[in-house]
Amino acid sequence: MQYAAHAAAMSGQGAGVPGAPPGPSGTIPELIGREAELAELRSLFGIGNTPAVTDRDHVFVLVRGGFGSGKSALLRALLDEARADDRAVLDSWADPGDSRTDHAVLRQLLESAPPAPSVRPSGEPPEDGAYHRSLDTVVARLAAGARRPLICVDDLQWADAASLRLLRRLMRRADGSPPAVIASLGPGESPDEDALGAVLPLFRDHVSLAPFAPHATGALLARTLGHDADQAFLNTCQQATDGNHLLLRSVLGALAATPPQPGPDTAGGERTVSVALGALLPELAPAVRSLLRGTGAHSEAVAGAVAVLGSPRPVELIAEVASVPQPATEDAVHTLVRAGLLHQYEQGVGIAASLLSDAVEQFVPPSRRQELHAGAARFLLGRVAAPEQVAHHLLHCAPGQPFAPEVLRRAAAEASDAGAHDRAALYLRRALREPQTEEERAAVLCLLGEAELESSVPTAIDELRRSLQLSMGPSEQTSAARRLAGALFAVDRYLDALDVLERTSAAIRPVDPAYALRLEIDFLFISLVELASAARAYPRLMDLAMTDASGTAVERPLAALLSLRGAMVGEDAEEVVRLARIALAHGLAPADDESVVYHCAMLALGAAGRPDLAHDYAEAAIDEARARGAVFQYAHAVAMRGNANARLGRTLECEADAEAALEALLEVGVPLGSSHTVFAVATLIESLTRQGRVEEAQSLLERSGMDGQLHPYWINDYPLLARGWLRVEQGRLEEGLADFLACGARTVARNMPAPGFYPWRSEAALVHVRLGHAEEAVRLAEEEVALARRWGVPEMTAVALRALGIVTGGPEGLQKLDEAVRALETSFARFRYAQALADRGALAMRCSRIPEARADLQEAVSVAHACNAGVVAQGALRELRALGDRPRTRTFQGVDALTPTERRVADLAAGGMTNREIAQHLFVGLRTVEIHLTHVYGKLGIKGRQGLAETLR
Structure with missing residues (x-):
């Protein structure tokens, strides 16, 4: 009965019917529930x-x-x-x-x-x-x-x-x-x-x-609060008390005396509980300590160790750290379990009620807590426990354990591999408190900077700069410099990144040329970002050959850079694909050499007519990024897949991927107008424009800050092309032409004559002819045909031939379009094929070749239908109506209108899967599933899942 007084003091002594709600004074009855x-x-x-x-x-x-x-x-x-x-x-x-x-x-x-x-x-x-x-x-x-x-x-x-x-x-x-x-x-x-x-x-x-079950706790809370408690509030109270009568009654009394805390309903409620629990501890701790002393000689020491170490712990660990003989520890645990103070779990013993655990920990001095954690770390290390298990205790003990630096580094690596970069940074910051050599400290700082890149780039830059300053050997200096340059690149500090790479490369070249070359590869790639630095880097870029890295670990990154160079200048396309395969042998983000330079190989594959390979490499990178929890890696990989889908003519898949990339980046605080989002934004604008959703594309353009003058960075060349397509679709021909020509001026300044990346000449030619500039239109189209034939990629040749056929017109133009259609018929570029069919059909009609025109236009509608290319489909339909045909005004209707991906998502939804389950099954974002289902419902003419299964039959 000595504890009744504590309970009365904490929650108020009240009379009346046991379990009744508090009276006007706010006191809680002595007996509840x-x-x-x-x-x-x-x-x-x-x-x-x-x-x-x-x-x-x-x-x-x-x-x-x-x-x-x-x-x-x-x-x-x-x-x-x-x-x-x-x-x-x-x-x-x-x-x-x-x-x-x-x-x-x-x-x-x-x-x-x-x-x-x-x-x-x-x-x-x-x-x-x-x-x-x-x-x-x-x-x-x-x-x-x-x-x-x-x-x-x-x-x-x-x-x-x-x-x-x-x-x-x-x-x-x-x-x-x-x-x-x-x-x-x-x-x-x-x-x-x-x-x-x-x-x-x-x-x-x-x-x-017995302790109160959660539903009973909920009922008692409802009586006290006067209304049902929300689930989060109930969970917090249940976790704090584990249904213990005294603890729950004390909490109810404290809640009755605690003013509601400000904030949204859930957050405010949780803060109210937190304040109430904090007020209880000073009064609860003496009662708990008195009880422990009454249950046996070693009970206080054993319970204190369990409370401090947290979570279920094996008895032998408790005995070791509490300095109590194991038989005596087992007896104390037996007594405390019977008393309801400890719980026996499969993994050991623990305190179920967090409030009780906090009360026990209150009377353990801070120095003793550190000793307990240090003892636990030594014990677990001796049992060959996982590094993170040991590191958890090292976080809470004083520096000086000789094994701490190595264990903390290994724990950080474990956490990073699991995608827990914040946890990795926590371990590494703790490692910096340990006595170490400057070389060891530099390695820790380098790892810390890498971990913090996922959450705070400015902080990461500071840590990486310190790491570079302390690094000693060529390997450590190269690693630190590359990571620092990558961080600077991420915040658009290109000149600073180039300075770091250039100075470090020059310093280590006499000692280790291979490491110097690795730095130079990153230097040359980043140099391409700006026009001035690109011009300076071009001669050295053209001098490089794979033999420069023969037999070294630099072969893969060099192959990535050289594949980009080949696509830029129009070297042999097959050689570009071969180099890209070498570069991506270990994936888009190899664990031994993470770098944005590997993105070069992905872009080169698309330009070389192998978007299918780029798509597959991107998919593998997405799965790896998900497993590692690497947000930036995931966002860049899914954006790459979106761009590959654009080249493949998978318009909706392109849209979904671009949106997934943007959502992931926005989730970690990357603003819509940053360099990280530009590629995904441009890809999304391209998809929306192809579908005829120009208002949405315009809105995105404005929200991302890409509606005005764009800085002459390489990353902005693609947005210029995409914006030009949008302007043309909006009927703003002069503005569209200006964008295409600006894109061209930039690529020429970067010595990128090949049309694989940006077919700006053919796009500008098509606008020129509409504006009445026939001579300039033909000149640009012929120039691109010549460059494309030299490049040797059927898709790019067909794109150029399509433009030349349109601007030439007549039977000669029709021949060019025939060649374009034949080249695209078996290619991956289904959107481009639909375009060429529609344009050949339109020109055939003007040449009075009606049967051929009708066949081409009908096929164009079908292919555009499969691509969800609304602009092409509607244009072909207009031409068919001009021939006197009466096609349906809405061609994207019915089960046959579903793309393969839409049909797959629809079947899973009809089978009873939730949107989240479908997303997990297909390894896509929830928003992607929602987009697909929205299109499915529109095409099937239904309002939602109801009737989906029947409609699909």
């Missing part, structure tokens, strides 16, 4: 209007419960009702401080008896017989009434041996009319196990008090 147990006790003793469930002469009930289970409050509530029912009651409340004082409990029983002539024995010390006669006299007097008296002993485990012996005699009265007895048994060591053991078997009825 035990209505069923109280009703059972009423029935056993026949209290109030409840008839007794037994006619036995011996009604002996034992209430069992762990720490804070509410057994004392339950007994008090029962006795209050018994007295109100005119039942004679004798009660006592055993205390560990009096457990070795003879007759302490019996004295309380006699003192609680109703007024009568004194029957207490005189003389000190009294004999057992004297107390027995006194108690017999009281019981006999009370039994003379209409109802049998009720004796109550709370915390029987602390009753003194003399009282236990007398209680046993009373319960075994020979006259067959003993009083009714109720006692409670809780945690704690008995002063005389034999005496207690002799009494316990006499209790025939047992009531056990």
Whole structure:
């Protein structure tokens, strides 16, 4: 009963119906949530209007419960009702401080008896017989009434041996009319196990008090709050209390006294609980500590170790760190588990209620907490535990453990591999507190900068710069310089990145030419970003050959750069593909050499007419990025796949990928107008324009800050091309032409004559002819045809021939379009094929070749339909109507209108999968699934999932 006072102080002592809501004062009833147990006790003793469930002469009930289970409050509530029912009651409340004082409990029983002539024995010390006669006299007097008296002993485990012996005699009265007895048994060591053991078997009825289940906790919260608690609020309370009566009652009282905290509903509610729990700890901790000291010699040390180390821990670990012999630790754990203070889990022992754990930890000094964590780290290291398990404890102990730096570095690598870059950075920052050589510190700083790139690029730059300053050998200097340059590149500080790479390369070239070449590769790639630096880098770029890296680890990055060079200047396309394959042998983001230079190989594959390979490499990179939790790697890979889908004519897939890339980048705080988002934005604009969704494309252009003058970075050349397509579709021909010509001027300045990346000449030619500039249109188209034939990629040749055919016109132009269609018929470029068919059909009609025109236009609609290329489809439909045909006004309707991906998503949805499950199944974003289903519903003419399965049949 010593803990009832603590509970009353913390949550307010209130009278009334147990479990009732707080009164006007906000106090919480002493007994909550035990209505069923109280009703059972009423029935056993026949209290109030409840008839007794037994006619036995011996009604002996034992209430069992762990720490804070509410057994004392339950007994008090029962006795209050018994007295109100005119039942004679004798009660006592055993205390560990009096457990070795003879007759302490019996004295309380006699003192609680109703007024009568004194029957207490005189003389000190009294004999057992004297107390027995006194108690017999009281019981006999009370039994003379209409109802049998009720004796109550709370915390029987602390009753003194003399009282236990007398209680046993009373319960075994020979006259067959003993009083009714109720006692409670809780945690704690008995002063005389034999005496207690002799009494316990006499209790025939047992009531056990279990912790409240979550639904019961929810009901109690609802009573206190006056409304149902939301799930997050309920979960927080349940986790804090584990359904413990005392803890929950204390929390309810604290909540009633805590003003609601500001914030959104859920966040504000959680803050309110947090404030209430914090206010409880100073009052709860002394009660818990007192209880622990009453449960055994080692209980406080063992419980403190469990609370500090957190989560379930094996007993042998607790014994080691608490400096308690293992047998004694096992005994203490056994006692504490029985008391409800610890829980036994498969992995070890732990404290289920976080509030209780926090209360225990309150009385463990900070220095002792550090010692416990250090001991746990040593123990786990000796058991060859995973580095992260050891590192968790190193985070909380003082520096100086000789094994700490290596373990923390290995733990950071584990965390990074799992995608937990914030956790990796935490381990590495802790590693920097350990004594290390400058070389070791440089390595840690380099790793820290790399980890922080995922969350805070400016912070990463500072760490990486320090790492470079401390790096000693060529390998470490190269690694630090490349990572620092990459971070500077990420925030558009290109000149700073070039300076770092150039200076470091020059410094280590005399010592290690291979590492110097690796830095030079990054230097040359970043140099292409700006026109001035590109011009300076061009001669060295053209001098490089694969033999420069023969037999070194630099072969793959050099192959990536050279594949880009080949696509830029129009070298042999097959050689470009071969180099790209070498570059991507270990993927887009190889673990041994992560660098944006490998993106060159992806772009080169698309320009060389192998977007299928680029798509496959991007898919593999996406899966790897998901597994590693690498946001930037994922965003860049999915954007690359989107661009490959654009070249493949998969318009909706292109849209979904571009949006997924943008969503991922925006999620980590990358603004829409940054260099990281430009590629994805341009890809999305291209997709939307092809579909005829020009208003959406224009809105995106404006929101991304790409509607005005674009900085002359290489990354902005593609947006110029995409914006030009949009302008033409909007009817703003002069502006579209200006964008195409600006794109061309930039690529020429970068010595990129080949049309593989940007076929700006053919696009400009098509606008020129519409503006009446026939001569310039033909000149540009012929120039691109010549460059494309030299490049040798059928798709690019066909694109140029299509433009030349249109601007030439007549039978000669039709021949050019025939050649373009033949080249595209078996290519991957389905959108370009649809364009060429539609243009050949339109020109054939003007040349009075009606049957050929009709066939081409109908096929163009079909191919455009499959590509979701609305612009091409609508243009071909207009030409068909001009021929007198009456095609449907809406061609994108019905099951046959679904693309393969849409059909796959629709089938999964019809099969009962949720959008999230479909996303996980297809390894795409949730938004991608939503986009596909939106298109599915539109094409099928339904409003949602209802009727989807039937429509698909």
